[in-house]
Amino acid sequence: MLATDAPPSSFLRVPARAGAGRMRSRGDRVFRLLTLAAALVLPALVAAIGVQLWEASRLARERFGVGFLWHETWNPVASQFGALPFLYGTVVSSAIALALAGPAGVVVAIYLAEMAPSWISRPLGTLVELLAAVPSVVYGLWGVFVLIPWLRAWVEVPVSLHLSRVPLLAGPVYGPGLLAAGVVLAIMILPTVAAISREVLLAIPGSQRDAALALGVTRWEVIRHILLPAARRGIAGALGLGIGRALGETMAATMVIGNTARISASLLAPGYSLPSVIANEFTEASTPLYLSALVELGLLLFGVTLAVNVLARMLVRGAVR
Amino acid sequence: MRALVDRLMTAVGAAVTLLGILPLLSIVAYTVARGASALTPSFFVATPAPVGAAGGGIGNALAGTAFVVGLALILGVPAGVLAGLYLAEHAPSGPVAEAVRFVSDVLAGVPTIVVGVFVYTLLVVPLHTFSALSGGVALALILLPTVTRTTDAVLRLVPPDLRDAGLALGVPEWRVTLDITLRAALPGVLTGVLLGMARIAGETAPLLFTAFGNPYWSVSLLRPIAAVPLLIYEYAISPYPAWIAQAWGAALVLVTCVLAAHLLARLLLRPGRAQP
Numbered sequence: 001m002l003a004t005d006a007p008p009s010s011f012l013r014v015p016a017r018a019g020a021g022r023m024r025s026r027g028d029r030v031f032r033l034l035t036l037a038a039a040l041v042l043p044a045l046v047a048a049i050g051v052q053l054w055e056a057s058r059l060a061r062e063r064f065g066v067g068f069l070w071h072e073t074w075n076p077v078a079s080q081f082g083a084l085p086f087l088y089g090t091v092v093s094s095a096i097a098l099a100l101a102g103p104a105g106v107v108v109a110i111y112l113a114e115m116a117p118s119w120i121s122r123p124l125g126t127l128v129e130l131l132a133a134v135p136s137v138v139y140g141l142w143g144v145f146v147l148i149p150w151l152r153a154w155v156e157v158p159v160s161l162h163l164s165r166v167p168l169l170a171g172p173v174y175g176p177g178l179l180a181a182g183v184v185l186a187i188m189i190l191p192t193v194a195a196i197s198r199e200v201l202l203a204i205p206g207s208q209r210d211a212a213l214a215l216g217v218t219r220w221e222v223i224r225h226i227l228l229p230a231a232r233r234g235i236a237g238a239l240g241l242g243i244g245r246a247l248g249e250t251m252a253a254t255m256v257i258g259n260t261a262r263i264s265a266s267l268l269a270p271g272y273s274l275p276s277v278i279a280n281e282f283t284e285a286s287t288p289l290y291l292s293a294l295v296e297l298g299l300l301l302f303g304v305t306l307a308v309n310v311l312a313r314m315l316v317r318g319a320v321r
Numbered sequence: 322m323r324a325l326v327d328r329l330m331t332a333v334g335a336a337v338t339l340l341g342i343l344p345l346l347s348i349v350a351y352t353v354a355r356g357a358s359a360l361t362p363s364f365f366v367a368t369p370a371p372v373g374a375a376g377g378g379i380g381n382a383l384a385g386t387a388f389v390v391g392l393a394l395i396l397g398v399p400a401g402v403l404a405g406l407y408l409a410e411h412a413p414s415g416p417v418a419e420a421v422r423f424v425s426d427v428l429a430g431v432p433t434i435v436v437g438v439f440v441y442t443l444l445v446v447p448l449h450t451f452s453a454l455s456g457g458v459a460l461a462l463i464l465l466p467t468v469t470r471t472t473d474a475v476l477r478l479v480p481p482d483l484r485d486a487g488l489a490l491g492v493p494e495w496r497v498t499l500d501i502t503l504r505a506a507l508p509g510v511l512t513g514v515l516l517g518m519a520r521i522a523g524e525t526a527p528l529l530f531t532a533f534g535n536p537y538w539s540v541s542l543l544r545p546i547a548a549v550p551l552l553i554y555e556y557a558i559s560p561y562p563a564w565i566a567q568a569w570g571a572a573l574v575l576v577t578c579v580l581a582a583h584l585l586a587r588l589l590l591r592p593g594r595a596q597p
Contacts, residue, residue: 248432
């Protein structure tokens with residue numbers, strides 16, 4: 001830097017402009033500090049969210065302690081608050097979403113990255129990405145008026161007629177419920193799983209494919225025995241990012257999950273999730289303790305999604321670099 | 322036999338992919354079919370009508386979304402671009418930049434409802450009111466990691482020769498960064514901003530208890546303000562068929578804008594251009 005800034009003046013036969021040189025480096029220093037400050041806003045923000053939610057949930061934390069996590073009662077009138085029904089609903093709906101969208105997303109990624117010719121994979125890839133662009137509230141609207149009636153008629157009623165002995169599928173059919181939420185979440189996280197898995201697959205060097213193909217192995221065998229094992233960690237990361245998105249998804253889940261703070265064994269029963277109870281009750285919280293309990297649910301959600309995202313990002317980073 | 326398995330698997334892949342995009346086609350088809358009839362000229366300029374009264378529209382909600390999103394852009398874009406400049410220009414592979422990149426990706430995964438709760442405790446409680454300002458801040462926080470990471474990615478694709486040429490002319494480094502590197506990467510940066518804008522325009526959860534919604538026109542920073550996604554939510558869960566029809570109409574407007582923004586971004590970033 002110094003060498004280019006101040007070439008020997010005798011060589012250029014112009015007087016050295018020491019003052020200008022100092023001005024220049026000061027401008028650079030200021031600009032550098034400015035950009036550094038902007039960059040540090042991001043980690044500061046993550047810390048600030050954590051601290052702020054921790055502070056704002058003090059009342060509930062002091063009142064209920066760790067028991068908040070496994071208390072089943074959520075009764076604002078009696079000031080009894082436990083997070084269990086929401087943790088249960090969040091985990092179950094996200095698990096359904098992962099069970100449906102996980103394998104499907106990986107297959108879509110394999111098809112787009114390895115199987116389809118580019119004139120097919122490009123438009124289809126765009127459509128899959130557009131799926132991620134549809135706003136959550138529109139998924140909710142579609143879920144309420146299109147998906148739920150369809151699910152009820154074609155899946156839930158037949159299932160409850162024939163498989164009602166299975167506790168997971170027992171009980172009356174409502175429509176809105178854990179299953180409906182899981183299906184909507186699955187549709188919403190499919191693009192995430194597919195896009196990241198595709199990225200991971202494309203990061204595997206082409207020479208590995210060529211070497212195997214040269215030995216007379218078919219494309220599916222290359223995928224099955226070489227690419228998938230090599231992409232294992234990255235795909236696990238993609239699934240993790242998918243779960244992270246499902247756990248925190250608010251509007252669509254709120255509109256189809258049934259909003260009932262009860263734990264039922266049946267997937268057909270209505271439930272509740274962490275984001276949806278916050279969305280529904282936050283503006284109605286009539287006492288400081290009630291509000292503080294809702295903030296604590298937010299803190300839980302923040303902690304869980306943070307942990308899931310950190311883990312998943314680490315897996316994906318290892319695979320893509 | 323092995324060739325047959327290969328073909329079979331390709332067919333399975335194609336079938337699953339088509340099944341995967343089926344919901345997108347269904348969503349587009351239903352929003353058009355159920356929303357198109359709501360789109361009268363007055364729908365775009367009127368305020369919501371009371372239950373039972375005919376007519377009413379989303380004029381104030383469109384204005385409110387523009388207002389809040391504009392606020393988020395003013396707050397979020399400069400900070401995001403500066404942060405991206407730091408990552409790409411000043412320490413591209415240093416430990417600080419790597420850590421900030423990682424945190425930025427993680428921040429992008431924080432549920433937007435959590436951002437809403439955060440801004441509620443940060444702004445709504447001290448100001449004693451829901452406000453357009455708090456809605457804009459919430460959306461800006463969601464926009465920030467997107468803009469940072471796209472700016473970072475497209476800046477790193479600018480050929481180093483451009484920078485060197487500028488520096489060799491004796492231009493100060495910060496001017497080179499702003500006038501040469503950033504300018505060369507501008508289409509990519511703007512695409513990132515466009516995609517970020519499309520995302521925050523459709524966000525509902527972070528606005529529920531910040532912007533809150535408002536049935537009337539408002540241009541005040543410190544009053545609650547309407548937004549299209551909030552209106553869709555409120556109408557969709559209402560028991561009134563007329564409101565539900567309007568929810569579909571508003572959804573059609575929103576989906577059209579968001580998908581158009583994405584297709585425009587695709588055009589800006591055709592292969593050969595800087596890809597984020």
